[in-house]
Amino acid sequence: MLLWEIDRPLVELTAIYGFERAARAYRASLAAVSGLRSLVHDFNIPGRIRAKRSLYLAAESSAAELLDEHRLRSRAGLPGDFLDHGRLLETFGMARVGAIVSPGAADADPLQLAHSLLRLGVARGARLFDAEAVAFDPAGEAVTVGLGNGREVAAKAVVLATGYAMPDIVHSKLQTVSSSWAIATAPQPHNIWKGGVLIWEYAKDYLYARTTPEGRIIIGGEDSENVIEPGARDRLIPQKSRALAERLAALWPFAETEIDYRWAGTFDTTSDGLPLIGPVPGAKRVYAAYGYGGNGITFSYLAAQLIGDLIAGGGSPLLDDFALDRDVGMAGH
Numbered sequence: 001m002l003l004w005e006i007d008r009p010l011v012e013l014t015a016i017y018g019f020e021r022a023a024r025a026y027r028a029s030l031a032a033v034s035g036l037r038s039l040v041h042d043f044n045i046p047g048r049i050r051a052k053r054s055l056y057l058a059a060e061s062s063a064a065e066l067l068d069e070h071r072l073r074s075r076a077g078l079p080g081d082f083l084d085h086g087r088l089l090e091t092f093g094m095a096r097v098g099a100i101v102s103p104g105a106a107d108a109d110p111l112q113l114a115h116s117l118l119r120l121g122v123a124r125g126a127r128l129f130d131a132e133a134v135a136f137d138p139a140g141e142a143v144t145v146g147l148g149n150g151r152e153v154a155a156k157a158v159v160l161a162t163g164y165a166m167p168d169i170v171h172s173k174l175q176t177v178s179s180s181w182a183i184a185t186a187p188q189p190h191n192i193w194k195g196g197v198l199i200w201e202y203a204k205d206y207l208y209a210r211t212t213p214e215g216r217i218i219i220g221g222e223d224s225e226n227v228i229e230p231g232a233r234d235r236l237i238p239q240k241s242r243a244l245a246e247r248l249a250a251l252w253p254f255a256e257t258e259i260d261y262r263w264a265g266t267f268d269t270t271s272d273g274l275p276l277i278g279p280v281p282g283a284k285r286v287y288a289a290y291g292y293g294g295n296g297i298t299f300s301y302l303a304a305q306l307i308g309d310l311i312a313g314g315g316s317p318l319l320d321d322f323a324l325d326r327d328v329g330m331a332g333h
């Protein structure tokens with residue numbers, strides 16, 4: 001799911017940082033999805049990226065907060081329409097109290113997309129090494145990265161993009177690790193909701209659902225901050241899969257809930273829902289791209305742009321907004 005809508009609603013982000021700064025993050029996220037689509041298009045990357053609308057569903061019995069969110073997004077110039085219960089039911093056949101439907105999202109096969117981008121990088125001169133980075137030394141003229149196989153790589157700049165496994169030189173108080181579970185149903189192209197819109201909910205630990213080109217439904221969520229250890233996380237796959245199938249039946253009763261694939265993964269969130277992108281404090285010429293939450297692919301595109309520009313001598317106010325040592329104040333409370 002290539003959503004531009006950020007895990008933290010614009011209303012909440014505004015309460016933390018003020019309207020201008022919050023709106024800037026949302027607009028950058030919207031532009032990132034469109035930038036990624038252009039990249040795939042311009043380089044003819046076989047990533048099967050599909051333009052999609054998103055449907056942000058109310059999770060509670062009132063749509064008042066969602067309506068406030070819609071109004072604030074409109075003020076920020078962000079696209080989208082509010083649907084009350086009647087219009088939501090009529091248009092999408094879903095029985096929630098309300099939703100925001102927005103253009104500008106997309107979906108893609110992430111593995112295919114990642115492989116295609118790596119191939120493109122290699123064709124343009126990148127070199128790939130299969131090794132674990134175990135030590136970083138930014139003290140000299142170049143940054144030296146020690147590898148598990150005993151070799152070293154020296155570079156003018158180093159960008160850390162190691163997912164949830166942050167090396168010791170990165171310290172962030174903003175990131176929390178959790179686990180997430182997902183299932184994919186058997187193909188059922190005749191049972192797909194209108195337009196295969198990307199579905200998620202106005203809730204902290206939200207349910208999300210998308211479709212694949214073969215007509216499978218992928219639904220995920222059921223996140224937990226308490227079960228992190230991979231063995232324990234994976235042992236919960238049968239139980240969490242049943243819960244997700246039940247939630248799919250409640251969301252979209254037309255779906256067949258026969259499950260073809262089930263899996264779990266580590267996930268991370270930041271206390272303000274914004275990523276950690278930019279210089280690593282205390283480590284010259286080392287940059288970080290972390291903390292993506294549910295917007296992993298969207299924010300990774302943004303990280304590539306921002307860090308690339310920074311290394312080339314440019315800058316952006318977004319680098320303050322996403323700084324690893326930013327002050328989030330009461331965001332987590």
Ligand SMILES: Cc1cc2nc3c(=O)[nH]c(=O)nc-3n(C[C@H](O)[C@H](O)[C@H](O)COP(=O)(O)OP(=O)(O)OC[C@H]3O[C@@H](n4cnc5c(N)ncnc54)[C@H](O)[C@@H]3O)c2cc1C
Pocket residue numbers: 001002003131132133134161162163164165180181182220264265266267289290292293294295296297298300
């Ligand atoms: C179940 C689930 C569903 C998700 N759904 C979505 C979604 O729909 N849309 C979305 O945008 N995002 C989604 N995300 C988030 C998204 O997957 C991540 O944000 C994204 O993969 C992060 O990309 P990355 O390249 O930074 O890190 P990763 O994809 O984690 O890649 C990091 C790589 O670095 C390697 N590595 C780690 N340490 C070292 C080291 N020391 N040396 C060398 N290599 C190292 C790792 O092995 C890994 O290959 C989801 C996540 C989960 C778990």
